Amino acid sequence: MAxxxxxxxxxNAVSGNRDWKxxxxxxxxxxxxxxxxxxxxxxxxxxxxxxxxxxxxxNVAVVEKGWLGQGNIGRNTTIVxxxxxxxxxxxxxxxxxxxxxxxxxxxxxxVMFSQRGILNLAxxxxxxxxxxxxxxxxxxxxxxxxxxxxxxxxKLVPGxxxxxxxxxxxxxxxxxxxxxxxxxxxxxxxxxxxADRRGVDMLENCEVIGFLRDGDRITGVKTTRxxxxxxxxxxxxxxxxxxxxxxxxxxxxxxxxxxxxxxxSESLKPFVxxxxxxxxxxxxxxxxxxxxxxFGGDIDGYNTYAQRGNLPVVEEVMSxxxxxxxxxxxxxxxxxxxxxxDMSMDGTPIITTGPLPGMYxxxxxxxxxxxxxxxxxxxxxxTIAKDEPHKFNAPFTLDRFHRGILIDEKGQGSTPRLH
Amino acid sequence: xxxxxxYCGPRDVSEFTYQGDDNRVRPDQASTDxxxxxxxxxxxxxxxxxxxxxxxxxxxxxxxxRVTRSTLTHAISSVAFVRDHGEKKxxxxxxxxxxx
Numbered sequence: 001m002a003x004x005x006x007x008x009x010x011x012n013a014v015s016g017n018r019d020w021k022x023x024x025x026x027x028x029x030x031x032x033x034x035x036x037x038x039x040x041x042x043x044x045x046x047x048x049x050x051x052x053x054x055x056x057x058x059n060v061a062v063v064e065k066g067w068l069g070q071g072n073i074g075r076n077t078t079i080v081x082x083x084x085x086x087x088x089x090x091x092x093x094x095x096x097x098x099x100x101x102x103x104x105x106x107x108x109x110x111v112m113f114s115q116r117g118i119l120n121l122a123x124x125x126x127x128x129x130x131x132x133x134x135x136x137x138x139x140x141x142x143x144x145x146x147x148x149x150x151x152x153x154x155k156l157v158p159g160x161x162x163x164x165x166x167x168x169x170x171x172x173x174x175x176x177x178x179x180x181x182x183x184x185x186x187x188x189x190x191x192x193x194x195a196d197r198r199g200v201d202m203l204e205n206c207e208v209i210g211f212l213r214d215g216d217r218i219t220g221v222k223t224t225r226x227x228x229x230x231x232x233x234x235x236x237x238x239x240x241x242x243x244x245x246x247x248x249x250x251x252x253x254x255x256x257x258x259x260x261x262x263x264x265s266e267s268l269k270p271f272v273x274x275x276x277x278x279x280x281x282x283x284x285x286x287x288x289x290x291x292x293x294x295f296g297g298d299i300d301g302y303n304t305y306a307q308r309g310n311l312p313v314v315e316e317v318m319s320x321x322x323x324x325x326x327x328x329x330x331x332x333x334x335x336x337x338x339x340x341x342d343m344s345m346d347g348t349p350i351i352t353t354g355p356l357p358g359m360y361x362x363x364x365x366x367x368x369x370x371x372x373x374x375x376x377x378x379x380x381x382x383t384i385a386k387d388e389p390h391k392f393n394a395p396f397t398l399d400r401f402h403r404g405i406l407i408d409e410k411g412q413g414s415t416p417r418l419h
Numbered sequence: 420x421x422x423x424x425x426y427c428g429p430r431d432v433s434e435f436t437y438q439g440d441d442n443r444v445r446p447d448q449a450s451t452d453x454x455x456x457x458x459x460x461x462x463x464x465x466x467x468x469x470x471x472x473x474x475x476x477x478x479x480x481x482x483x484x485r486v487t488r489s490t491l492t493h494a495i496s497s498v499a500f501v502r503d504h505g506e507k508k509x510x511x512x513x514x515x516x517x518x519x
Contacts, residue, residue: 242465252462302437304490310420312433345461401461414460
């Protein structure tokens with residue numbers, strides 16, 4: 001019987017809810033594991049889960065500085081989509097989408113995956129042409145995409161300013177109906193519990209402060225809870241990749257850390273039932289099940305590790321929101337926060353073996369890591385288990401920059417603030 | 420965040436355009452060392468703490484500025500004109516028609 005089911009609910013209700021097991025144990029570190037995953041965020045936990053489930057590698061520890069899911073997995077705007085144009089990206093994110101579609105069932109944990117669709121609005125004819133091209137590229141790869149006219153958009157999102165007198169009139173849009181949102185914390189907790197039940201140790205409050213080495217080879221980690229050895233060390237620490245890799249002697253990477261701000265409004269009655277993005281600037285918004293509008297825009301655009309941003313971006317995001325939805329002008333903002341993004345030089349992630357022997361690296365998610373969580377973990381687990389990438393992450397190498405085979409979805413070059 | 424432009428005085432960050440990491444060393448224009456160009460283009464130290472970086476006062480005097488700013492607190496410890504560092508303009512940047 002599944003751990004969480006209507007029967008277990010009834011049984012525990014009758015016994016006063018005293019018999020629930022914690023979602024994961026709090027073990028002490030063992031001296032040695034087969035695999036250590038540095039970083040207990042979404043990607044690290046998904047990696048641990050798929051290592052145990054797909055590859056039978058269960059002598060694994062997830063080493064986390066704070067508590068599980070404290071980072072970007074719990075700070076994002078929860079959008080899940082696979083509407084990419086370049087085939088390498090399309091296949092990877094579509095694999096992620098397929099994992100999302102069965103995730104609640106697989107984890108026996110309701111991740112509240114809601115396929116409400118994502119609508120990218122176009123405001124100029126050339127932008128609409130561009131969306132048509134991207135939609136066609138997606139359909140070539142077997143991903144769903146529909147080009148919508150304003151009449152269809154008006155029906156779908158009645159709150160939009162479609163009067164034609166808007167500063168950026170909406171002339172069409174690209175819809176991916178299978179896209180949507182998910183409950184971000186639940187994803188971390190579901191993966192953590194799934195991995196824990198298969199024997200993976202979750203080592204919280206266990207900060208990596210150095211690496212154990214044998215010549216070039218990485219043979220373990222020094223942590224605040226003692227030295228731990230392992231045959232394979234996998235790093236999935238998002239915005240702090242540069243800092244952790246410096247501990248291993250890797251001083252330079254094609255990564256910059258930037259802050260992305262996100263916002264939630266006060267709760268409203270049902271206002272929008274899809275994810276909407278603004279094409280005249282950069283805004284993405286949806287409405288949570290609690291009623292708050294969850295939205296964000298561009299990164300602040302300068303290197304930072306401070307988990308807070310500045311006001312110009314706040315002002316820009318708000319003005320874009322009101323440009324699209326004049327009816328929201330007097331809605332109050334409830335909270336805003338910032339998270340640190342590992343911005344890669346071409347806007348595409350890195351999932352690879354190396355760069356040192358015994359090490360595996362997962363980074364460069366820019367600000368699109370949440371949707372990739374299942375496929376990132378799935379591909380990283382494959383790479384760790386087999387010492388070679390799966391075909392889905394084979395293009396996401398670290399040396400692609402120096403070899404000139406970049407995957408630059410937006411064609412912006414090595415300017416992280418523009419990706 | 421305020422940046423204290425040496426020409427205009429303290430101005431809001433929205434007047435400035437970030438021009439990136441100043442820890443990189445641009446190879447000589449004539450260099451054909453591909454590894455050096457690749458490193459300059461793609462590799463970053465991604466400093467935690469005081470970070471050397473370049474800003475353009477695009478909404479003001481349009482001077483290029485060399486700024487040291489903490490990436491932990493956003494506190495700015497120094498701002499100077501890039502041109503004060505006495506860098507010679509390379510031949511490739513010279514306007515067409517202007518004699519050397």
